[in-house]
Amino acid sequence: MELFGALLPFMGIIVLVVVIFMLNWIRVLSEYERGVVFRLGRIIEKPYGPGLVILLAPPFVDRMVKIDLRTVALDVPPQDVITRDNVSIKVKAVVYYRVLNPVVAITEIANFQYATAQMAQTMLRSVIGQAELDKLLSEQENVSMEIQNILDKQTSPWGIKVSHVEIKNVDLPVDMQRAMARQAEAERDRRAKVIAAEGEYQAAEKLVKAAEMMREHPMALQMRFLQTMVEVGAENNSTIFFPVPIDFIQAFVPKK
DSSP: OHHHHHHHHHHHHHHHHHHHHHHHTEEEEOTTEEEEEEETTEEOSSOBOSEEEEOSSTTTSEEEEEEEOSOEEEEEEEEEEEOTTSOEEEEEEEEEEEESOHHHHHHSOSOHHHHHHHHHHHHHHHHHHTSOHHHHHHOHHHHHHHHHHHHHHHHGGGTEEEEEEEEEEEEOOHHHHHHHHHHHHHHHHHHHHHHHHHHHHHHHHHHHHHHHHHHHOHHHHHHHHHHHHHHHHTSSSOOOOOOOOHHHHHTTSOOO
16 A cells, blocks of 8 residues: 555656556648648558547657648749840749649658749749730739749649739839930820821811812801901900992002
């Protein structure tokens, strides 16, 4: 009895250690998490989770790697790119991807996050390097979609799905910005001159039509003459009109 009493503290410690080890065997995975389990070095094909997962003597028998299935926004750092028309620019982009197959993402690539980031930088420089600056600035959505399609094909063997690529910013050299500003100003001037010329042409057309109408209807010319007199007379000036018929003036013109 005395021996049992002496061993009781040691037994309590042993039970506590066993309980701690058993608690270490239990894992809880959230709804967006999956667990890829290696049992004695061999992978279990079906990932665990979500919910309660019981492992066998981790990490000696079972070793579990957690994978987040949520969409990740990968910020691609600024890349120095030379476009097809030899313009040096800096391009920033963001890539949205998620893990579709956790087992493949763990077994086919050492670090899928790092590999996806490096592949995104490479594809960004490659695609933009084949495009001209005007196309890049005016068709960013099409260029982004092209990068997304290529990047998705490259990462698909890793169990990664690239859902969207967005070009955030394109930094141009200062001299290129000034040249584009001058080009835009010249384009605005050209449009203004074209609009003014079109207005003059339309006004000339109206005047020609009015002259033809007055030639066919002489009374219209007389009415216009009287209207002009009324408009001039309404102003505060000292101008005096003496309407003289054309026929009266022709009487004093020598005939040849």
